[in-house]
Structures are given as structure tokens and as C-alpha cells.
Amino acid sequence: xxxxxxxTDIHGSDICWSKFLNAGKFYEVDILILGGDMTGKAxxxxxxxxxxxxxxxxxxxxxxxxxxDELADLKKRVRSRxxxxxxxxxxxxxxxxxxxxxxxxxxxxxxxxVFQQWMDLADKKLDESGMKVYCCPGNDDMExxxxxxxxxxxxxxxxxxxxxxxxxxxxxxSGWSNRTPWDTHREEDEEQLKVRxxxxxxxxxxxxxxxxxxxxxxxxxxxxxxxxLDEDLRPVLAGQSLKPVGSTALRKVIEETKPxxxxxxxxxxxxxxxxxxxxxxxxxxxxxxQGTLLGAIITLGKNKIKNYVLTTG
Amino acid sequence: xxxxxxxxxTGLVRSWSVMDAFVYAFFSINLVxxxxxxxxxxxxxxxxxxxxxxxxAIFIFFEVIVYAGLIAVMPRSGGDYVWQSRILGGAVGFIxxxxxxxxxxxxxxxxxxxxxxxxxLVPILGIFGAQNLALWxxxxxxxxxxxxxxxxxxxxxxxxxxxxxxxxxxKYSFYGGVLGLLIVIVLLLTGSNAAFKAGLDANASSxxxxxxGVYDATAAxxxxxGAITPLTGxxxxxxxxxxxxxxxxxxxxxxxxxxxxxxxxxxxxxxxISGMGWALGVTTVLGIVLFxxxxxxxxxxxxxxxxGAWWNYAWGYTDVVPALPIWPYPALLASFxxxxxxxxxxxxxxxSLWWFGWCGTVFLSSTRVIFAAAFDRLLPERVADVNERxxxxxxxxxxxxxxxxxxxxxxxxxxxxxxxxxxxxxxxIAVTYLGTTISAIILPYTKPxxxxxxxxxxYNVLGIPLITVAGVIFGGFLVxxxxxxxxxxxGLYGIGLSNKSSxxxxxxxxxxxxxxxxxxxxxxxxxxxxxxxxxxxxxVE
Numbered sequence: 001x002x003x004x005x006x007x008t009d010i011h012g013s014d015i016c017w018s019k020f021l022n023a024g025k026f027y028e029v030d031i032l033i034l035g036g037d038m039t040g041k042a043x044x045x046x047x048x049x050x051x052x053x054x055x056x057x058x059x060x061x062x063x064x065x066x067x068x069d070e071l072a073d074l075k076k077r078v079r080s081r082x083x084x085x086x087x088x089x090x091x092x093x094x095x096x097x098x099x100x101x102x103x104x105x106x107x108x109x110x111x112x113x114v115f116q117q118w119m120d121l122a123d124k125k126l127d128e129s130g131m132k133v134y135c136c137p138g139n140d141d142m143e144x145x146x147x148x149x150x151x152x153x154x155x156x157x158x159x160x161x162x163x164x165x166x167x168x169x170x171x172x173x174s175g176w177s178n179r180t181p182w183d184t185h186r187e188e189d190e191e192q193l194k195v196r197x198x199x200x201x202x203x204x205x206x207x208x209x210x211x212x213x214x215x216x217x218x219x220x221x222x223x224x225x226x227x228x229l230d231e232d233l234r235p236v237l238a239g240q241s242l243k244p245v246g247s248t249a250l251r252k253v254i255e256e257t258k259p260x261x262x263x264x265x266x267x268x269x270x271x272x273x274x275x276x277x278x279x280x281x282x283x284x285x286x287x288x289x290q291g292t293l294l295g296a297i298i299t300l301g302k303n304k305i306k307n308y309v310l311t312t313g
Numbered sequence: 314x315x316x317x318x319x320x321x322x323t324g325l326v327r328s329w330s331v332m333d334a335f336v337y338a339f340f341s342i343n344l345v346x347x348x349x350x351x352x353x354x355x356x357x358x359x360x361x362x363x364x365x366x367x368x369x370a371i372f373i374f375f376e377v378i379v380y381a382g383l384i385a386v387m388p389r390s391g392g393d394y395v396w397q398s399r400i401l402g403g404a405v406g407f408i409x410x411x412x413x414x415x416x417x418x419x420x421x422x423x424x425x426x427x428x429x430x431x432x433x434l435v436p437i438l439g440i441f442g443a444q445n446l447a448l449w450x451x452x453x454x455x456x457x458x459x460x461x462x463x464x465x466x467x468x469x470x471x472x473x474x475x476x477x478x479x480x481x482x483x484k485y486s487f488y489g490g491v492l493g494l495l496i497v498i499v500l501l502l503t504g505s506n507a508a509f510k511a512g513l514d515a516n517a518s519s520x521x522x523x524x525x526g527v528y529d530a531t532a533a534x535x536x537x538x539g540a541i542t543p544l545t546g547x548x549x550x551x552x553x554x555x556x557x558x559x560x561x562x563x564x565x566x567x568x569x570x571x572x573x574x575x576x577x578x579x580x581x582x583x584x585x586i587s588g589m590g591w592a593l594g595v596t597t598v599l600g601i602v603l604f605x606x607x608x609x610x611x612x613x614x615x616x617x618x619x620x621g622a623w624w625n626y627a628w629g630y631t632d633v634v635p636a637l638p639i640w641p642y643p644a645l646l647a648s649f650x651x652x653x654x655x656x657x658x659x660x661x662x663x664x665s666l667w668w669f670g671w672c673g674t675v676f677l678s679s680t681r682v683i684f685a686a687a688f689d690r691l692l693p694e695r696v697a698d699v700n701e702r703x704x705x706x707x708x709x710x711x712x713x714x715x716x717x718x719x720x721x722x723x724x725x726x727x728x729x730x731x732x733x734x735x736x737x738x739x740x741x742i743a744v745t746y747l748g749t750t751i752s753a754i755i756l757p758y759t760k761p762x763x764x765x766x767x768x769x770x771x772y773n774v775l776g777i778p779l780i781t782v783a784g785v786i787f788g789g790f791l792v793x794x795x796x797x798x799x800x801x802x803x804g805l806y807g808i809g810l811s812n813k814s815s816x817x818x819x820x821x822x823x824x825x826x827x828x829x830x831x832x833x834x835x836x837x838x839x840x841x842x843x844x845x846x847x848x849x850x851x852x853v854e
């Protein structure tokens with residue numbers, strides 16, 4: 001019997017990463033798996049105003065900083081939402097506004113800095129635990145983060161691999177998604193996704209006992225219901241109108257292969273569990289902005305899911 | 314100057330339209346269905362109706378702030394269930410959510426059915442000359458039960474069509490319904506009392522077989538029934554005593570608020586308040602305008618007396634069939650000002666859209682709660698099954714429909730005095746709201762990091778967080794309502810501790826919720842799942 005903990009879409013939240021690393025001991029599980037979208041979505045400039053003063057705007061509210069304690073507190077607050085604080089000055093801000101390429105570089109620099117801190121923390125925290133940890137960056141994660149994960153002692157980059165979980169179960173993993181309106185880092189057409197999935201499936205010894213750790217949920221699974229958007233990316237009908245946005249290629253592969261378990265994310269509102277045939281598919285959802293780590297604990301038995309539960313940590 | 318650099322990432326959407334949010338909230342506090350239905354029952358109060366509308370709206374605006382605040386701090390989390398679970402604990406969250414968003418909706422089904430027959434079936438059948446069938450629906454217990462069954466069928470179809478389709482139906486219903494209401498108001502404002510009396514005599518007779526002199530006879534019956542509610546005035550206490558009935562209609566601007574989407578900043582917090590707040594304000598103003606229009610042509614006293622005459626009969630205080638043998642539906646009464654059957658039909662059909670655009674809400678929220686509980690393993694996994702071909706949540710729907718049929722039967726045939734339970738439908742949800750409101754009050758103190766990193770962190774009143782201040786005011790209002798409902802010192806609401814059926818029904822629901830929660834918790838424990846642990850916060854350090 002092997003017990004897994006799966007979480008996903010933590011989007012740069014320090015709190016969620018710490019909780020993820022602690023989840024093994026807390027829930028008494030054997031293996032930790034983090035789905036994709038580990039990086040944050042925004043950089044918050046702390047604009048130097050002279051002395052120890054900074055001007056910061058978070059969530060459309062201005063927070064004047066006048067001393068070191070306030071600076072540290074606000075940095076922590078920004079990080080708790082998965083955003084990246086960036087100390088700068090009015091001249092640089094004026095420059096950045098004119099040059100999106102420089103903004104991109106700063107973004108990447110801050111993302112990689114935090115990513116490195118996370119891997120260091122994992123190596124330190126899990127050094128003597130023997131806990132297996134697998135990460136698979138998602139469509140929102142830049143390719144540059146892969147190298148940092150590869151260099152980690154305790155965290156294994158799972159993208160594209162077939163990983164033996166225990167004597168009976170293997171896991172395939174991919175953070176690539178079908179096309180989104182945001183043209184993100186790892187997305188491709190359904191035909192290409194199908195090729196990607198089939199390449200991994202072909203290497204499985206026993207596909208029926210496999211775990212599909214695939215960031216995007218299968219199409220029309222109920223785990224992929226997202227608010228319908230108009231052409232300006234505005235939710236229509238006050239967000240009441242939901243539509244399936246999952247991968248048709250993944251659904252087909254699951255229907256054909258009939259794996260034991262599907263672990264998904266991508267759609268934060270899509271928290272739930274469902275069955276496609278006999279395959280249990282789970283999307284634990286995400287509430288990373290609130291520092292809450294949503295997850296799932298799955299107990300694998302021989303040739304079956306012995307039990308599962310969604311968690312709110 | 315830039316205060317945030319955002320990169321391309323999944324889910325970064327623009328703000329939803331305030332208008333869309335307004336439509337949903339506007340239909341949730343539905344002036345025509347909930348409003349006219351409850352106003353007609355409030356015939357025996359001493360406080361002015363306009364005063365009560367305004368005072369209740371003021372208190373409910375604080376509810377809007379509470380919910381907009383919680384959405385800003387914990388967006389897209391699923392609403393009351395998650396807010397209460399996280400702040401007050403899993404048991405409280407589950408019990409209050411399933412009673413307030415699921416079980417009590419069983420009782421709402423016969424109420425929706427009652428409104429359906431009075432607002433849709435009876436007027437349309439009357440206009441088409443199907444007098445006997447109209448009167449059968451209007452005045453018989455079996456008619457009421459069948460109307461509930463039809464309601465269940467319609468709502469089930471809406472669930473099968475899905476939220477996306479229903480949201481569109483709702484939007485079209487909004488425009489059609491508002492047009493209908495405007496026609497009604499214009500008819501009333503341009504008509505005269507004499508023309509109305511003549512129209513009532515003629516149409517009530519031809520459509521529903523009423524005898525000549527129906528106006529005076531109805532007024533007399535209403536007076537006999539104790540109809541006294543004034544349009545304005547009354548002491549402050551008298552006005553406040555109207556509120557526990559009034560909120561049956563307007564306590565719900567937050568009904569769909571948890572779906573409004575991502576809140577990225579203070580602007581979105583204000584947008585949430587705007588959507589719900591404008592709905593509350595516009596509905597209140599429309600209510601006042603409608604009351605004044607009714608006073609001008611129908612006559613306020615007659616309107617209240619007609620309500621008294623009908624409900625005195627419907628509630629079984631008299632066996633004498635009212636002179637006007639149907640529920641006094643103001644839209645239909647206004648249509649009597651014209652002799653054109655076509656215009657009457659158009660008015661009634663447009664006004665029926667208020668019901669069709671609203672009725673789906675009875676189950677949509679319930680299915681969400683049932684699914685959430687199943688995902689938390691507090692219900693069997695199968696209740697969250699969705700039929701692959703139709704996309705229908707079959708088992709969740711059954712958990713709504715089957716008990717609703719039983720409750721509709723009890724209500725329609727008034728078994729065990731079930732028709733006295735109308736306001737229980739509001740009380741139980743108010744208890745759920747109270748749980749959420751307490752969560753809001755203590756949120757800045759129990760989850761300071763979460764609160765401080767939220768878009769509402771800087772909104773304070775005299776140094777106290779706005780969400781806490783709003784919560785205390787709205788919570789105080791809810792406590793007042795609950796006191797009046799439960800202890801009912803003036804004998805006005807009929808659902809208090811003195812009503813055995815009411816106590817048994819409500820207590821039964823809470824016991825059932827508790828049994829499910831603790832039963833499943835215990836069963837999961839035996840399966841090796843510690844429910845307390847899976848809902849506890851993981852240590853960060």
C-alpha cells in the first residue's frame with residue numbers, strides 16, 4: 001500500500017510550497033507530487049522614495065513603507081499571494097514601462113530566484129526524510145525552471161518520464177496543456193498532445209495500473225469547467241456561464257488506456273473527483289492566493305485505489 | 314506609473330460585467346415572485362410597507378458588504394460552506410451549508426410551485442378561457458401539488474440544460490420581465506380607480522366566474538380577515554416587526570455572488586458591492602414605485618384587503634371562497650385595465666419571465682453544495698455522478714427532487730400544518746448567513762495574514778475593519794429576525810417555538826445534517842481517513 005499526496009497550481013506562493021513540503025509528515029504519506037503552475041503571475045514594484053521609504057501598491061491599495069519592519073512585512077504579504085516583490089526606483093520604472101523585454105527579464109530573474117530558494121528549502125527540509133517528491137511544471141511555468149528542479153537533490157522533475165511509484169504502479173507526467181487564450185509557455189494543439197501522451201503510455205509496463213499526472217484535465221470531465229470568457233477575456237454572465245476547457249486528446253487516451261488514476265490541475269475552480277470509465281480523475285483545485293494548499297491523498301492498493309480524499313490545508 | 318507587472322498566465326481574466334452581476338442579484342431578490350407573493354401575505358401588520366422596504370434594504374446593504382468582503386478575501390472558494398468550514402470548523406460549515414443551501418430548498422419547492430400557479434398558470438389559463446382549469450389550479454390542494462410537480466420538472470430541465478444555458482435564459486427573462494413590469498406600472502399610473510373597478514368586475518367574471526360587485530365584496534372579506542397594513546407610517550417598532558416577513562423577499566442579493574470570479578483588487582471588491590447593491594437599491598425603488606402605482610389605481614386598501622381575503626381562505630381560517638377566487642396578482646389586475654385579451658396575454662407572459670428566470674436557482678446552488686460535500690467524502694462519491702450523455706447530475710438531482718415531492722405533498726395538502734412553515738424557508742437560510750456573518754466578523758482577527766494580504770485590508774471604520782463593522786450590524790439584524798421568528802412575542806410569524814411542526818421540521822433538518830456529518834466522519838475514520846486532519850491547516854514552518 002502506497003499513499004500519495006497531490007497538490008497543484010501553487011503559483012509562486014511561499015506558504016503553499018512550505019505546506020507542500022510539510023504535507024508528507026502531516027498527512028503521513030509516502031510520496032509527494034506537485035502538479036504544474038508553480039510560478040507566480042505578477043511582480044510588485046517597491047518604488048524607492050528616498051531613505052527607507054517605498055511606495056507599494058498591492059491589490060489596488062497603496063501601502064507606504066517607512067522602515068525596515070514595514071518593508072519586511074509587506075514583502076512577506078506580497079509573497080503570500082504568490083507575487084514577487086521587486087525593489088526599484090522611479091527611473092527604472094519609467095524605463096521598464098517603455099521596454100517590455102526588460103520586464104520579462106526581471107520577471108524571469110525573480111521567478112528563478114524564488115524557484116532556487118524553494119529547491120534549497122526542499123533539500124534542507126526533506127534531507128533525512130526519505131520522502132520522494134515529484135514536480136512537473138505546468139503550462140504557466142517557463143522552461144528555465146526545469147534546470148533548477150533537475151539540480152535539486154530531493155525533488156525529481158517528472159516531465160515526460162515514466163516513474164515507478166512502487167512495485168505495482170507507474171506514473172507518467174506532463175505539464176503541457178491544450179491551447180489557452182493566454183498563449184502560455186507550454187501549450188500545444190491537441191494532436192501534438194496526443195503524440196506526447198502516447199509516447200509515454202507506450203513505455204508503461206502495465207497501463208491499467210498507471211497514474212496519469214497530467215496538468216490539464218480531460219475534456220468534459222467536470223474537472224475542467226471554467227468561466228466562459230468573451231473576446232476581451234471578460235467572464236460572461238457574471239461568471240455564471242461555465243464551459244469545459246480540458247484536453248480532448250487526454251480524454252481519448254484515458255478512455256483507451258484506462259489507467260488507474262488521473263491527477264490534474266490547471267482549472268482552479270474545477271476542484272473535484274470523477275470517474276472516466278474506471279479511471280478515478282482528481283483535480284484538487286487551487287486557493288493559492290489565500291495560502292491554502294488544496295490537495296488530495298490517495299491510497300493505492302494492489303490494482304486499485306484503496307481510498308482517496310480531497311484536503312484543505 | 315506601473316504598480317504591478319503581470320505576465321501572461323492562465324486565468325488572468327478581466328473583471329466581469331457589473332451589469333451581469335446586477336442581473337443575477339436582481340433576480341435573486343425577485344420583486345414579482347418573492348415580492349408580490351409575500352407582500353400579499355403581509356396584510357395584518359401596523360408598520361408601513363414602504364418604510365419596511367427601505368429599512369430592510371439598509372440592513373441588507375450591510376449583508377452585501379459582508380459577502381463582497383468575504384469574496385474579496387476568499388474568492389472562488391465556494392461560498393458559505395468553505396468560509397464557515399475554514400473559520401468556524403468543518404462541522405459547523407457542513408451543517409449550516411447543507412441545511413441552508415440544500416435541505417431547506419425542499420421547502421422552497423412548494424413555494425416556487427405556489428408562485429408558479431398564481432403568477433403563470435392561473436392568469437394564462439384565465440385569459441385563454443380555461444376557467445375551470447384555472448380555478449382548479451388556483452383553489453385546490455391537488456392543483457397546488459401538481460403545480461409543484463410541474464415546477465420540479467421545469468427546474469430539472471434547466472439543470473439538465475446546464476448553467477451556461479440557464480444564465481442566458483435568465484438574461485433574456487430579465488429584459489422581458491422588466492419590460493412587462495414597466496407596462497404594468499404604466500397601466501396602473503395611467504388608469505383610474507373607477508376604470509379598475511369596472512375592469513375587475515368584467516374580467517374577474519368572464520375569466521374566473523366572479524359575481525358582480527367583486528371589488529366591494531373582496532374589500533369586505535379583507536376587512537373581516539383583519540387587513541390593515543398601511544402603505545407608509547407606523548411606529549418604529551411596528552415597522553421593525555414587518556421586517557421578519559419582508560426579508561422573505563429581499564434577503565438574497567448575495568445568492569450568486571460567490572461565482573462572480575477572481576477578485577484582483579479593491580476595484581473588484583467595489584464591483585461586487587455595486588452588482589449586489591444596485592440590485593438591492595433598484596429593486597427597493599421599483600417596489601416603492603409599484604406600491605404607489607397600486608395605490609393610485611387599484612387602491613392600497615383594496616390591495617391589502619384582497620391579499621387578506623385570499624390568504625385567510627388559503628390558510629384555512631375560513632371556508633368561504635373569496636369573491637375574487639384567485640390570488641390577487643397585481644400584474645393581472647393591472648391588465649384588467651385593458652379590454653384587449655392580447656395585451657393582457659402579453660403582460661402576463663412577460664411578467665411570467667420573472668418566474669422562469671428565477672426558478673432555476675432553487676436547485677443550482679443545492680447541487681453545488683452536494684458536489685462539494687461528496688468531494689469532501691462527507692457524502693457517497695456517487696452523488697456527484699454526472700450522466701455522460703446529458704451532463705445531468707442525476708443523483709444530486711434525485712436528492713433534491715425526491716424529498717421535494719414529499720415536502721410539496723405535505724405543504725399542498727397542509728398535512729401537519731405544513732403551510733404554516735413558509736417563513737421557515739427564510740429562517741434556516743438566515744441561520745446559515747449568521748454563521749457566515751460571524752465568520753466575517755472574526756476573520757481579520759483569526760486569519761490576520763490572510764486578511765492583511767487581501768484587497769479589503771485598508772477599509773476600516775474608526776480603525777475597525779469594515780467587514781467586522783458590517784458583520785456586526787448585519788449579524789445584529791439577523792439576531793433580531795431570529796428572535797422574532799423563534800419567540801414571536803407578538804404572534805406575527807407563526808413559525809416560532811409554539812409551532813410544533815415548525816420546530817420538528819427545522820430541528821429534524823439540523824439533526825439529519827449532524828447525523829450525516831458525524832456518521833460519514835466516523836465511517837471515513839474506519840477507512841483510515843481523519844476528516845479533522847484533512848480539513849486542518851498544514852503547519853507552514
